[in-house]
Each structure stands twice: as C-alpha cells, then as structure tokens.
Amino acid sequence: MKLLFLTVCLCLALGLSTSHHGGGHLQTDEPAQDHSKHHHGAVLDRCDGMEMDAVAVTETGTPYFFKGDHVFKGFHGKAELSNGSFSELDDHHHLGHVDAAFRMHFPDSAEHHDHMFFFLDTKVFSYYNHTLEPGYPKDIKDVFPGVPDHLDAAVVCPEEDCKSNMVIFFKGDDIWHYDVKTQKLDEKEFTSMPNCTSAFRWLGHYYCFHGHQFSKFDPMTGEVHGRYPKDARDYFMRCSKFGDSTNHIEREQCSHVHLDAAASDNDGNVYAFRSHHFLRMEGEKMHSDTVESAFKELHSEVDAVFAYEGHMHMIKDNEVFVYKIGEPHTHLEGYPKSLKDELGLDGPVDAAFICKDNHIVHVIKGQTLYEVDMKATPRVPIKDGPFTLFKYVDAAMCGLDGVKIIVGNHFYHFESLMVMQAAKAVPEAKRVSTDLFGCDH
Numbered sequence: 028m029k030l031l032f033l034t035v036c037l038c039l040a041l042g043l044s045t046s047h048h049g050g051g052h053l054q055t056d057e058p059a060q061d062h063s064k065h066h067h068g069a070v071l072d073r074c075d076g077m078e079m080d081a082v083a084v085t086e087t088g089t090p091y092f093f094k095g096d097h098v099f100k101g102f103h104g105k106a107e108l109s110n111g112s113f114s115e116l117d118d119h120h121h122l123g124h125v126d127a128a129f130r131m132h133f134p135d136s137a138e139h140h141d142h143m144f145f146f147l148d149t150k151v152f153s154y155y156n157h158t159l160e161p162g163y164p165k166d167i168k169d170v171f172p173g174v175p176d177h178l179d180a181a182v183v184c185p186e187e188d189c190k191s192n193m194v195i196f197f198k199g200d201d202i203w204h205y206d207v208k209t210q211k212l213d214e215k216e217f218t219s220m221p222n223c224t225s226a227f228r229w230l231g232h233y234y235c236f237h238g239h240q241f242s243k244f245d246p247m248t249g250e251v252h253g254r255y256p257k258d259a260r261d262y263f264m265r266c267s268k269f270g271d272s273t274n275h276i277e278r279e280q281c282s283h284v285h286l287d288a289a290a291s292d293n294d295g296n297v298y299a300f301r302s303h304h305f306l307r308m309e310g311e312k313m314h315s316d317t318v319e320s321a322f323k324e325l326h327s328e329v330d331a332v333f334a335y336e337g338h339m340h341m342i343k344d345n346e347v348f349v350y351k352i353g354e355p356h357t358h359l360e361g362y363p364k365s366l367k368d369e370l371g372l373d374g375p376v377d378a379a380f381i382c383k384d385n386h387i388v389h390v391i392k393g394q395t396l397y398e399v400d401m402k403a404t405p406r407v408p409i410k411d412g413p414f415t416l417f418k419y420v421d422a423a424m425c426g427l428d429g430v431k432i433i434v435g436n437h438f439y440h441f442e443s444l445m446v447m448q449a450a451k452a453v454p455e456a457k458r459v460s461t462d463l464f465g466c467d468h
C-alpha cells in the first residue's frame with residue numbers, strides 16, 4: 028500500500044515539478060550515476076523543500092539523505108536509487124522507504140563498528156562495506172531489544188557527548204536512549220524538541236529534521252538553543268532561490284555546503300563564493316551579497332577565483348571574467364575571454380590561487396597543479412606535477428599566512444606554497460564554518 032501511494036505521489040510530482048538541478052559538477056565520493064532514464068529519480072528535487080526519511084553519514088564522511096527509494100549523496104546533486112548503493116533496500120522487501128538510519132561508529136563495539144543500520148518498518152538491515160551482513164534483515168526487537176517498530180529517526184551519540192555509547196531513537200514525540208553496551212533502553216522526555224523525521228550527527232553537533240526545517244539539539248537533554256528551526260536548504264543543501272529574508276551573512280558563515288571558490292586579495296581580505304552568494308571578510312567585518320548583484324556578468328557558480336594586481340580573475344567553465352576590486356566591481360573591457368587564451372588551459376578547473384605580490388598563478392585541475400606566469404606572453408601553463416594529497420579540491424587561496432586548500436566543510440592550512448608542494452600528508456582538517464568564517468556555533 029505504501030509503495031503504491033509513493034508511486035502515485037511521485038507520478039504527480041513528475042507532472043507538476045519543474046525539475047531544477049544546479050549545473051555544478053558533482054563532487055561526492057562516488058561517481059554520480061544518471062538515473063534519469065529510470066522512472067522518478069530525476070524529479071525528486073530537494074530544493075522543493077522535501078522532508079527526508081532518514082540521514083546517515085557513511086564511512087567516507089558523506090551524509091546520505093534518504094527519501095522514498097532514493098538517496099541524495101552529499102549536500103548537492105541528484106537523487107539516486109538507494110538500491111544502487113545498498114542493493115537489498117529495494118522493492119523485493121515491499122518497503123520502499125527507510126524509516127531511520129545511522130552508522131554505528133564505536134570502535135569498542137567490534138561486532139557493529141562501522142556498520143550502517145537501516146530501519147524499515149519492523150526490520151533492521153546491517154551493512155558493512157556496502158554488503159548486507161549474514162542473517163539480516165532481522166527483526167528490530169532481536170537486535171535492539173525494546174526499540175519500537177516503525178521508527179521516525181535515529182542518531183548515534185558517542186560517549187564524549189552522551190556519557191556512554193548510545194543510539195537515540197525517535198518515534199512521534201517519544202525519544203529513547205539505547206546504551207549499546209548494556210542494551211539498556213531509557214525513555215527520555217525532550218519537551219522542547221519537535222518530532223524528528225530524521226536526525227544525524229554532523230561535525231559534533233546533533234540535528235533533528237522536521238519537514239524541510241531542522242533544529243540543533245542537545246543529545247542529553249533535548250534542549251534546542253538559539254534561533255531554530257532553520258531551513259535545511261540554507262545550511263545542508265545547495266539551493267539558490269528562496270529564504271531571502273534570512274540572515275545571509277550568518278548563513279554563509281555557518282553553511283555546511285561546499286564552496287565554489289575562495290580568494291585572498293593583497294590587503295588580506297577574503298572572498299568566498301558559494302553558488303549564488305559570496306561572503307567578503309575584511310578582518311572581522313563581514314559582508315554578503317549575491318554574485319549576480321556584485322559580479323553581474325558572471326551571474327553565479329564560479330569555478331575558481333584569484334586576485335591579481337587589483338583585479339579579481341574569476342574562472343567559470345571555459346571563460347575568465349576580470350573585475351576591479353572595490354565597489355562597484357566593474358567588469359574589465361574585453362572580458363570575458365576564453366580560459367585557453369588567458370591561461371592556456373581548458374576548463375573546467377577546480378581552484379586557482381596566487382600568493383601576495385607574486386605573478387605566478389597556481390591552478391588546480393583534478394589532481395594536477397599548473398603554474399602560469401601572468402607576466403609572460405603568451406601565457407603557457409607549466410605542469411607542476413601531480414597533486415595527489417586530495418582526491419579533489421573545491422577552492423584554494425593563498426594569503427599572508429600561507430595556502431589554504433578547501434574541501435567540503437574542511438580546509439587544510441600549509442604555511443607556504445613550498446610546504447604544500449613538499450607535503451607527504453595532509454595537515455589537520457579545520458572547519459570552514461567556525462575556523463575560517465567565525466561562525467559561532
């Protein structure tokens with residue numbers, strides 16, 4: 028029945044929705060699969076404000092958002108069929124959706140460590156390395172004694188946050204703490220919490236999703252501090268056109284969605300670009316605006332930006348736009364020019380940076396680093412060798428304190444270009460939101 032209902036809904040959506048997917052390239056850990064030839068996958072658009080069924084973070088650190096028989100991997104990109112990643116989560120079981128999911132990450136619980144658990148009606152599925160464990164699916168009561176069927180959400184809470192290793196289960200307005208070691212179930216009263224339809228732990232914080240909104244909560248007490256709920260599309264998805272009444276600066280500081288590009292100018296001001304918006308930091312002073320209003324010709328979704336001789340050089344696909352730094356950002360005559368003519372490279376590129384008072388621009392394209400001398404004519408890219416420290420890079424910048432490579436929510440700081448070129452391992456990951464943009468939560 029449920030499946031039939033779902034199919035009807037999706038068919039309606041197919042007729043009504045003007046499906047929109049950003050043009051950016053997918054940078055999740057797994058290659059994107061085009062399921063558009065399959066029935067309804069192409070029309071599930073998370074920017075329409077949908078309620079997710081379940082969220083879990085995989086062993087590679089990618090959040091998977093489940094909706095119906097589909098999964099959205101990471102913070103942007105299209106839905107894929109869940110059974111492409113977890114083959115038993117399909118229609119044979121007449122289930123069609125996931126109630127709750129989490130990855131058990133408790134190294135001292137050898138049996139379940141790093142297993143992904145999925146709850147579907149009365150059953151629980153346990154996957155290790157994308158393979159269903161022998162004997163699964165099992166009845167929930169046989170694996171998690173006392174935990175009810177037909178759950179709404181679940182999230183793991185390690186002992187640093189919950190005093191012992193717990194799973195928090197949600198159903199309606201009931202909430203339980205399940206101690207993984209003792210199997211003791213403790214019913215909690217979380218009065219200020221909305222009913223969660225999915226929940227996950229992300230960068231050490233706990234988020235409850237309800238409708239297309241979310242609230243951050245304390246896993247011990249269920250208290251929600253600060254201005255919540257907020258719109259999930261502002262912080263956990265890459266969507267362009269809504270929520271104009273929210274505080275752009277705070278959103279851009281605190282968003283978990285990856286950046287498109289970042290640059291530091293000669294005065295040490297930092298610019299960070301994300302989809303249709305950008306953030307400019309002059310010391311502690313923050314400014315945010317839409318890309319379209321400040322860099323009209325470019326519109327949005329830039330690939331790479333670097334500042335050179337008082338101008339922002341902005342690369343998008345196979346074109347280079349050049350703007351004078353300072354208000355207003357006037358576009359230089361004769362631009363955009365082709366990337367091939369400007370830098371001798373074919374697009375798309377992932378990141379570009381230039382260090383203060385230098386005239387060599389470093390361009391990252393996949394796992395190759397190129398150098399282009401801006402003073403040379405014609406400009407010829409020189410391969411600086413492979414750049415295999417990172418699988419991919421979203422943005423990079425070189426400021427007074429060295430080079431920062433930005434990947435997803437994290438950045439990696441090298442004291443200088445030479446240190447980066449000599450590095451054999453990545454330095455400690457720091458958070459873009461709190462450590463780079465000063466987000467206070």
Ligand SMILES: *[C@@H]1O[C@H](CO)[C@@H](O)[C@H](O)[C@H]1NC(C)=O
Pocket residue numbers: 096108110111114117118
């Ligand atoms: C996934 O499910 C769809 C139907 O929803 C089916 O057509 C497809 O063959 C399944 N794929 C795998 C890998 O099981």
Ligand SMILES: *[C@@H]1O[C@H](CO)[C@@H](O)[C@H](O)[C@H]1NC(C)=O
Pocket residue numbers: 156
């Ligand atoms: C995971 O599975 C793949 C193939 O499906 C295999 O090559 C790999 O060794 C497995 N990894 C672990 C840790 O079991």
Ligand SMILES: *[C@@H]1O[C@H](CO)[C@@H](O)[C@H](O)[C@H]1NC(C)=O
Pocket residue numbers: 198199200201222
């Ligand atoms: C929360 O769940 C309870 C059932 O457990 C239900 O009675 C209540 O209406 C729900 N609240 C909302 C806002 O959906």
